[in-house]
Amino acid sequence: MSEYISEPGGQARIVARADVVVVGGGPAGTAAALAAAREGAKTVLLERFPYLGGLASGGMVLVLDDMTNGSEITVTGLCQELVERMARLGLAVFPPAADRRVAEDMWRKWSRWGVHDFHSQSKPQPITYAVAFDPDGWKRCSLDLIRERKVELRLQSWFSRTLVKDGRACGVVCETKAGREAVLAEMVIDATGDLDVAASAGAPFAHGSYILTTVFRLGGVDTEAAERFQYEHPARHAELDRACKKIMGGSWDMWWLKTPLPGVVWCNCPHMAGYDGIKVEDLTRAEVEGRRRIYALLDHLRSTPMPGFERCHVIDVAPQTGVRQTRLLEGEYVVSKEDVVERVHFADSVARGRDYYTPYRALLPRGVDNLLVAGRHYSATSQAQKISREIPPCMAMGEAAGIAATMALSSGVAPRAVEVGALQRRIRAHGGDPGDRPSANAKTLPAAAE
Numbered sequence: 001m002s003e004y005i006s007e008p009g010g011q012a013r014i015v016a017r018a019d020v021v022v023v024g025g026g027p028a029g030t031a032a033a034l035a036a037a038r039e040g041a042k043t044v045l046l047e048r049f050p051y052l053g054g055l056a057s058g059g060m061v062l063v064l065d066d067m068t069n070g071s072e073i074t075v076t077g078l079c080q081e082l083v084e085r086m087a088r089l090g091l092a093v094f095p096p097a098a099d100r101r102v103a104e105d106m107w108r109k110w111s112r113w114g115v116h117d118f119h120s121q122s123k124p125q126p127i128t129y130a131v132a133f134d135p136d137g138w139k140r141c142s143l144d145l146i147r148e149r150k151v152e153l154r155l156q157s158w159f160s161r162t163l164v165k166d167g168r169a170c171g172v173v174c175e176t177k178a179g180r181e182a183v184l185a186e187m188v189i190d191a192t193g194d195l196d197v198a199a200s201a202g203a204p205f206a207h208g209s210y211i212l213t214t215v216f217r218l219g220g221v222d223t224e225a226a227e228r229f230q231y232e233h234p235a236r237h238a239e240l241d242r243a244c245k246k247i248m249g250g251s252w253d254m255w256w257l258k259t260p261l262p263g264v265v266w267c268n269c270p271h272m273a274g275y276d277g278i279k280v281e282d283l284t285r286a287e288v289e290g291r292r293r294i295y296a297l298l299d300h301l302r303s304t305p306m307p308g309f310e311r312c313h314v315i316d317v318a319p320q321t322g323v324r325q326t327r328l329l330e331g332e333y334v335v336s337k338e339d340v341v342e343r344v345h346f347a348d349s350v351a352r353g354r355d356y357y358t359p360y361r362a363l364l365p366r367g368v369d370n371l372l373v374a375g376r377h378y379s380a381t382s383q384a385q386k387i388s389r390e391i392p393p394c395m396a397m398g399e400a401a402g403i404a405a406t407m408a409l410s411s412g413v414a415p416r417a418v419e420v421g422a423l424q425r426r427i428r429a430h431g432g433d434p435g436d437r438p439s440a441n442a443k444t445l446p447a448a449a450e
């Protein structure tokens with residue numbers, strides 16, 4: 001006999017009761033669900049699309065970066081577990097340690113994989129530890145992990161409302177083809193990237209924005225010929241390359257990068273400014289405009305052939321629009337640009353990125369209990385999030401949030417009362433790096449200044 005809860009606008013069928021419900025199966029949410037289940041919590045993971053990975057797979061963001069400070073790997077744990085799995089299938093590529101240096105030959109060998117340190121001012125930029133991967137490989141390995149850890153996965157479930165009682169989150173409601181469904185839980189983790197759950201629960205947030213991108217892939221590319229042309233005819237290459245970028249109207253320096261699939265390149269462009277990533281009208285306009293530019297590029301490559309691209313074709317435009325920033329939590333601590341740039345170390349650090357640290361307080365909403373957030377909507381200013389939201393740190397936040405939720409449950413306290421030292425030790429015990437030990441280049445503040 002089905003049970004229902006009454007909802008504004010109708011009833012919702014209770015489809016699961018869990019210790020922890022995670023909303024959003026992107027990098028942060030998948031890591032959060034895996035970490036919670038690993039601690040023995042009955043965990044439900046909800047995702048609106050029929051696959052896992054969020055922007056990493058559906059957005060076809062195909063390079064993992066921001067996980068080394070040059071001398072050490074700063075994001076370990078579940079992120080590395082996923083990388084190892086994809087690499088074993090030949091679906092992830094990264095430079096071996098010996099190749100990670102500044103040298104012209106290394107630049108030629110690796111830069112078209114997008115694994116150089118683009119923060120560096122040196123020429124050529126150093127080759128660093130970063131990982132080019134295949135989007136379907138991400139989906140496959142995430143699903144394998146979710147199945148092995150016995151997370152209850154519910155795809156095709158579009159979160160619509162947070163259930164809050166006495167100031168505590170206690171579940172969520174989703175819209176599905178079968179009608180409204182409720183998942184009741186002791187702890188809720190918002191990993192939607194757009195802060196849907198915390199915003200619905202009434203947590204304070206800011207509305208940020210950044211460029212949008214309609215990422216796409218081209219097949220039938222002779223990448224060897226393209227690279228040969230680039231280095232043997234630099235002037236002509238620069239001219240043709242400039243024309244392509246002009247049509248895109250917004251791209252990084254290299255508008256195409258190699259992928260683990262032969263002859264397939266990913267194009268992290270065209271970038272477009274002035275759109276709001278949660279407004280239907282803007283998302284529709286961006287998709288239409290992005291595709292227009294992509295097809296214009298293809299027409300151009302047909303009429304003005306560029307070596308290597310003579311027989312190229314569009315394989316796919318990413319099913320998810322490349323939205324980088326929308327709502328941002330205004331949590332117990334708001335990370336500033338200075339915190340990121342100056343590598344400020346926090347005593348309650350639970351995750352690391354390139355060379356910056358994320359305090360546990362940045363995962364905690366104000367005013368609502370039993371709710372944590374993880375991922376690109378974490379508590380940071382817009383400027384700070386732009387330089388600290390890459391996939392690996394989002395996964396590290398997810399791992400921390402998943403463990404913290406189970407620790408709150410087992411000690412019968414709200415997440416904000418979890419003992420951070422114990423949380424850091426637990427993250428380390430599983431191979432993660434919470435950033436509790438500042439590296440030599442970190443800026444440590446007196447405790448009172450945090």
Ligand SMILES: Cc1cc2nc3c(=O)[nH]c(=O)nc-3n(C[C@H](O)[C@H](O)[C@H](O)COP(=O)(O)OP(=O)(O)OC[C@H]3O[C@@H](n4cnc5c(N)ncnc54)[C@H](O)[C@@H]3O)c2cc1C
Nearest residue numbers: 024026027028048054055159192193213322375376390391
């Ligand atoms: C174009 C582009 C290029 C980028 N380049 C890089 C790069 O080179 N390297 C890098 O590391 N990072 C890059 N990033 C950043 C990175 O992709 C994101 O910051 C990262 O994926 C954030 O992970 P997340 O899990 O927080 O959010 P997301 O990846 O956005 O995942 C959120 C998940 O929640 C689900 N969801 C959302 N709303 C709901 C709802 N209402 N109900 C149910 N499910 C929901 C989504 O479907 C998705 O699966 C780039 C981003 C973009 C857009």
